[in-house]
Amino acid sequence: MAxxxxxxxxxxxxxxxxxxxxxxxxxxxxxxxxxxxxDETKRYFPPPGxxxxxxxxxxxxxxxxxxxATPNGAKANNCRHCGSPLNEAAAVKQVAERSNxxxxxxxxxxxxxxxxxxxxGLGAGVLLLGVIAVxxxxxxxxxxxxxxxxxxxEIAIESLQQVNESAWRDAVPSDAYAMSCSKEQRxxxxxxxxxxxxxxxxxxxxxxxxxKNVCETKYRSExxxxxxxxxxxxxxxxxxxxxxxGGLDDTPAWPPVALRQAGTCRGCxxxxxxxxxxxxxxxxxxxxxxxxxxxxSEWRQYKQGGKYPLQVRVLxxxxxxxxxxx
Numbered sequence: 001m002a003x004x005x006x007x008x009x010x011x012x013x014x015x016x017x018x019x020x021x022x023x024x025x026x027x028x029x030x031x032x033x034x035x036x037x038x039d040e041t042k043r044y045f046p047p048p049g050x051x052x053x054x055x056x057x058x059x060x061x062x063x064x065x066x067x068x069a070t071p072n073g074a075k076a077n078n079c080r081h082c083g084s085p086l087n088e089a090a091a092v093k094q095v096a097e098r099s100n101x102x103x104x105x106x107x108x109x110x111x112x113x114x115x116x117x118x119x120x121g122l123g124a125g126v127l128l129l130g131v132i133a134v135x136x137x138x139x140x141x142x143x144x145x146x147x148x149x150x151x152x153x154e155i156a157i158e159s160l161q162q163v164n165e166s167a168w169r170d171a172v173p174s175d176a177y178a179m180s181c182s183k184e185q186r187x188x189x190x191x192x193x194x195x196x197x198x199x200x201x202x203x204x205x206x207x208x209x210x211x212k213n214v215c216e217t218k219y220r221s222e223x224x225x226x227x228x229x230x231x232x233x234x235x236x237x238x239x240x241x242x243x244x245x246g247g248l249d250d251t252p253a254w255p256p257v258a259l260r261q262a263g264t265c266r267g268c269x270x271x272x273x274x275x276x277x278x279x280x281x282x283x284x285x286x287x288x289x290x291x292x293x294x295x296x297s298e299w300r301q302y303k304q305g306g307k308y309p310l311q312v313r314v315l316x317x318x319x320x321x322x323x324x325x326x
Contacts, residue, residue, distance in 0.1 A: 006199060006211035009051040011043040011095070022046070025207030026054050029071070030081075037081055038207075040064065040071040040092035045201050045209060054208040062092045062206045073206060092205060099200040101214075139320060144282040144290060144310040146302045149248035151279070155257055156272035159239040160264065162232050169227040179231035186226040190219040234266055248304065252276070252296065282310065282319070292321035301326035 011025030018034040025043050030036065040062060046052070062071040067084035071092050078085055167173075169181060197215040204210055244255035259269040278299035282290040290310065294302075302308065311323035 001214060001216045003215075004213045006213045008054045008204070008208050008210050009046070009201075010054050011203065011207050011209055012046050013038055013040075013042045013044070016042065022050075024052060027207075029207075037068070037070040040207075043095055043203070043207065045095065045098050045203075051211075064090055064092050066090075071207075094203040094205045095209075097200050097202050099198060099214075101198040101200070138314045139311045139323075140314055141309050141323075142284050142288075142312050143307050144284050144319075144324070146280060146304055146306045146308070147283045148281040149279070149299065149302070149304070150245065150281065151247070151250070151252045151277065151296070151299070152243060152245040153252060153254050153274070153276045154241045154243045155255060155274050156238050157240045157242060157257070157259070157269050158236040158272040159269050160234050160266050161237045161239075162266065163235045163237065164230070164232055166228060166230045169229050172229050172231060173233055176229075176231035176233050179229050181227040181229040183225045184228040185223045186228075187224045188221045189224050191222045193218045193220040236270065236272075238272060239269065248300070252278075280324070282308075282324075284310070284312065288312075288317065290319040290321075292319060292324050294321070294324075298326055 010027060012022050013025055013028075014021045015023060015031040015034065015036055016039060017036040018031060020031055020033045023031060023038070025038070029038050031038070063074060063076070063086055064071055065079035065082065065084055065086060066088055068079060068082040070079055070081040072079055072086060076086055165176075168186060172179065194217075195215045196218050197213060200212050200214055201209045202212060242255045242257055244253055246252070254274065257271055259271075261268045262270070276296075277293050278296050280292045280294055280299060280302050282292065284290060290312075308324055308326070311320040312318070313320065
């Protein structure tokens, strides 16, 4: 944003004693009709086209005489009206800036109140949130009986496969092959496209104001194109799983793995992630059934046929397995 001066002009003020209007703020420190001192709080900007250029040098923001409240130039040592010293005088209050920058239109406010459809929708939303909250928080305690134990261990088997992917040219992996690229829009950039200018009037605090020309650069958006590439790469992907499972009487163990072909060739296999779960099957009132996944060390502590307190959600009937303790 660039600013340049458009000249210095006099503020205006109206005499509150005799009613004389549009007095010059710098030239007329006193009302020429009745002699009343200028009230700096009554200064105002002249209407467009009625500006009067200031022909005096800028002395700094006026100060108000602490004895008689008359505004004086900043370089004055004593009040021009009553002669009091101005060493403790405070600066006069300045008028807020005035700008001719266009103001965006404001949409008219909508009428207060909600339509019937909106009220129904809002009520339904509140009701739904209430139901969800109740379903999550409202629980009751039941006595659950251990009916069984089950464990499961699985090893994922991955194979090296051809995978089709795409990326911008600067992000294409080094092992890509069978690649084809085409121009596509990747982003946008801002390009300078002229200026928007307006003026603003700034109160200088001495009965004058400076008109400043303010220009801001306008921008337009322009698309940025780049090469979008589609290619094939060899990547390890899950192909199958090998599972071992059993009950409380079986010692949990990982299943044996037989790879169809080891190595790094396309179609070769390797072991992937290992997962395990230990589930306690429970029976509750009215033939309710529950399953809780527990750590192996805790899983063994639940006795077959044993009875344990369990929190159950009232609305959904789901078990809060964190409440089940051995």
